[in-house]
Amino acid sequence: MSKLSLDIVDFVKKAFYSMPAFTDADGNFINGVYGAVYKLSGILKSGDYSEIEIVKNEDEKEGVIPAIRYQIDSFEGLLSLNGEVLISINDELLCRLDAELSKLSPIGTAIKSASFEGAVKITSDLNEVEALFGKKADFASFFFLYDNLSVDGTKKKDVIGLSICFDGKEIYYIPVENFITADYLGKKLSVLSKTCSLATFDIKSCFYYFAPYEIEERINGYDDKEINDSDKRCFDALIGAYLVNPLKNDYQIEDVAKEYLDLRLPKKADVFGKDSLRNAEEKALSDYASKACEVIYRAAPLIRKKLEKLQMLRLFYNIEMPLSYILFSMEKEGIIAKRDELKAYGDKLLVRIVELEKAIYEAAGCEFNINSPKQLGEILFEKLGLPAEKKTKSGYSTAAEVLEKLAPEHKIVADILEYRGLAKLKSTYADGLAAYIEADDRIHTSFNQTITATGRISSTEPNLQNIPMRTELGRLIRKVFVPKEGCVFADADYSQVELRILAHMSEDEELIKAFHDGDDIHTITASKVFHVPFDEVTPLQRRSAKAVNFGIVYGISAFGLSQDLSISAKEAKEYMDKYFETYPGVKEYQESVIASAKAKGYSETMYGRRRPMPELKSGNFNMRQFGERVAMNAPIQGSAADIMKIAMINVFFKLKEMGLKSRLILQIHDELVIETYNDEVDIVTDLLTKEMEKSANLRVPLSADCHTGSDWYEAK
DNA sequence: TTGATCACG
DNA sequence: ACGTACGTGATCAAG
Numbered sequence: 001m002s003k004l005s006l007d008i009v010d011f012v013k014k015a016f017y018s019m020p021a022f023t024d025a026d027g028n029f030i031n032g033v034y035g036a037v038y039k040l041s042g043i044l045k046s047g048d049y050s051e052i053e054i055v056k057n058e059d060e061k062e063g064v065i066p067a068i069r070y071q072i073d074s075f076e077g078l079l080s081l082n083g084e085v086l087i088s089i090n091d092e093l094l095c096r097l098d099a100e101l102s103k104l105s106p107i108g109t110a111i112k113s114a115s116f117e118g119a120v121k122i123t124s125d126l127n128e129v130e131a132l133f134g135k136k137a138d139f140a141s142f143f144f145l146y147d148n149l150s151v152d153g154t155k156k157k158d159v160i161g162l163s164i165c166f167d168g169k170e171i172y173y174i175p176v177e178n179f180i181t182a183d184y185l186g187k188k189l190s191v192l193s194k195t196c197s198l199a200t201f202d203i204k205s206c207f208y209y210f211a212p213y214e215i216e217e218r219i220n221g222y223d224d225k226e227i228n229d230s231d232k233r234c235f236d237a238l239i240g241a242y243l244v245n246p247l248k249n250d251y252q253i254e255d256v257a258k259e260y261l262d263l264r265l266p267k268k269a270d271v272f273g274k275d276s277l278r279n280a281e282e283k284a285l286s287d288y289a290s291k292a293c294e295v296i297y298r299a300a301p302l303i304r305k306k307l308e309k310l311q312m313l314r315l316f317y318n319i320e321m322p323l324s325y326i327l328f329s330m331e332k333e334g335i336i337a338k339r340d341e342l343k344a345y346g347d348k349l350l351v352r353i354v355e356l357e358k359a360i361y362e363a364a365g366c367e368f369n370i371n372s373p374k375q376l377g378e379i380l381f382e383k384l385g386l387p388a389e390k391k392t393k394s395g396y397s398t399a400a401e402v403l404e405k406l407a408p409e410h411k412i413v414a415d416i417l418e419y420r421g422l423a424k425l426k427s428t429y430a431d432g433l434a435a436y437i438e439a440d441d442r443i444h445t446s447f448n449q450t451i452t453a454t455g456r457i458s459s460t461e462p463n464l465q466n467i468p469m470r471t472e473l474g475r476l477i478r479k480v481f482v483p484k485e486g487c488v489f490a491d492a493d494y495s496q497v498e499l500r501i502l503a504h505m506s507e508d509e510e511l512i513k514a515f516h517d518g519d520d521i522h523t524i525t526a527s528k529v530f531h532v533p534f535d536e537v538t539p540l541q542r543r544s545a546k547a548v549n550f551g552i553v554y555g556i557s558a559f560g561l562s563q564d565l566s567i568s569a570k571e572a573k574e575y576m577d578k579y580f581e582t583y584p585g586v587k588e589y590q591e592s593v594i595a596s597a598k599a600k601g602y603s604e605t606m607y608g609r610r611r612p613m614p615e616l617k618s619g620n621f622n623m624r625q626f627g628e629r630v631a632m633n634a635p636i637q638g639s640a641a642d643i644m645k646i647a648m649i650n651v652f653f654k655l656k657e658m659g660l661k662s663r664l665i666l667q668i669h670d671e672l673v674i675e676t677y678n679d680e681v682d683i684v685t686d687l688l689t690k691e692m693e694k695s696a697n698l699r700v701p702l703s704a705d706c707h708t709g710s711d712w713y714e715a716k
Numbered sequence: 717t718t719g720a721t722c723a724c725g
Numbered sequence: 726a727c728g729t730a731c732g733t734g735a736t737c738a739a740g
Contacts, residue, residue: 369737369738371736371737371738372737372738372739373719373720373721373737373738374720374738374739375738392719392720393719393720394719394720394739397720397721398720398721399720399721399722400721400722420721420722421722423736423737424721424722424723424735424736425723427735427736427737428722428723428734428735428736429723432735432736451733452732452733453731453732454731454732454733456725456732456733458732458733458734459733459734460733460734460735461734461735462734462735463723463724463733463734463735465723465724465725465733465734466722466723466724466725466733466734466735467723467724468723468724469723469724469725470723470724474723493725498725550730550731551730551731553731554730554731554732555730555731556730557728557729557730558729558730559728559729559730560729560730560731561730563729563730564730621726621727621728622727622728622729625727625728625729626729629729629730629731630731632731633730633731633732634731634732636731637725637731637732640725641732668724668725669724669725669732669733670725671725
């Protein structure tokens, strides 16, 4: 009888790759530990050994993917209950292993794994690839597998391979290597898109290599056409899933697999870890990509049916799908940011920040971290004894709103407020933006189309939709954003688009009339609400009317309005009552929207975009109130988002149709920026304004103001 | 990772 | 009686 030396790292690793990938009910892989126990059990039952010596190569363990790593640990735990290295083989051990085996069995745990009816074929044979794309088909899915490592200097992602599926049975995985480049595969897909509907996931990331036929050939703007099944179009399962449920914060392909197919798809990070996919085994790569491709192939028709049922096909095909290409194009263009000027701006801020720090430490009598709300609160409210308004869960509130009230109490407060403002500008904007300037001197933001609950787009890495505007010092940052040589910026923004949409949707006659009468809607509203002639509206009255107008769009509450205007809730309520007397149609409209949302569980925009409102069914009063405000706001904010998206489609394809060189580069909710060639300024400003104003036909006119300038500060 | 704060529409 | 304006993203501190 002899001793079995068992290298558990290698043992589990081999087992993992020899078994189909299955998981437990929580989605954790258990195929490696299952295979290892199964094999070990067989070895031990042969009776050749009397004891096991556990060998564990920690270095090798670090090198394996996470999905294997944790299985090594659980295998070790099963084998060696108390951490022994030497284990004697007896009946107790054999029984324990058998018991574990039945627990781990994929049959026993009844886990459905993404499994194929047909085999995955890996091919690098050019003839085979050519033949593959020459197939006659109505529908195919594809999936680009990108490297985990993001490449510095460019947003262009590294493609490792492409999976493509034509009939749901046979899935091909084509590694990108040698003459089979990502560009080549993209071109093949472009050609295919002419005769075959294609589905993928996150199509925006595919546009680096592939432009669908319907985009390449297109010169016409938005068209509210019916959707024919026979039309060959691209389908993005991510955008589809988002439209069906815009509340989910993070849609991964694994979520789509689970939600629409009840399949557990392994997470990319679990399979490959954080390492580059360049070093991963081809089988693992093809396995992952093919599963994703199959999920798309099977889920896309289901998502499409769902959209059809929800009457959102036109929103999907006529607005969101073409928009995704425009967002890609805007990301790719980017915007020049001047490194040196940003640095100089930051240095200027730093001088004052250092001064303020000194003054604050002196006034406080000690040094502390001004950026820490906790430490700041202790200094202000304990050491200096300022009157505290305990407001947050974790302690004193030191928000600007609170500090402003405290300013007369102690001279330190004003310095802190100024410090805060400057520190924000330095960290988020001066230093923050500089880190995103790429080799082409441009910042390439990411526009996200599947984030917001209302249908707006968002901007990240960096966020170019929140560049300072309201204070002069902050606004100066916009001077670092400049057009390229021979260009200016054309910047157009909608005037009061949300209130105009409210006028349209509520059909309130007075509000509609107000927009036909003139364009200072706040003064007109003040005049009507306070019963004074237009020319005699006081600044305070206008400010109040403006706040009420904002409140109406947000889904008004007397308390919120009172906070904004620093008045009592009773006075705020009076303003609201007067407003609703003036515009009774608005009140009726808001009530009907809430009633409808309560009945249906969602509210919708002019173009059929839905926002589900589970809060309305909540047992919690506050949640229900929130649901009601959201029900009032979402159709307004969402319709404005729809209209801007239509305008972007019209502007983008108009530029293309006219063969202009100028390009859309930014969207900030109600504002578009075009990098405009000097010889195209007149035509571009004209088409930009016109396309924005005619993108929707409302009961009130849409108005857009366009400015030009040689930097973003000047063009606003 | 979460909460507080603050930048935008 | 209760606690609230709508929608985002980045940074910093602290657990």
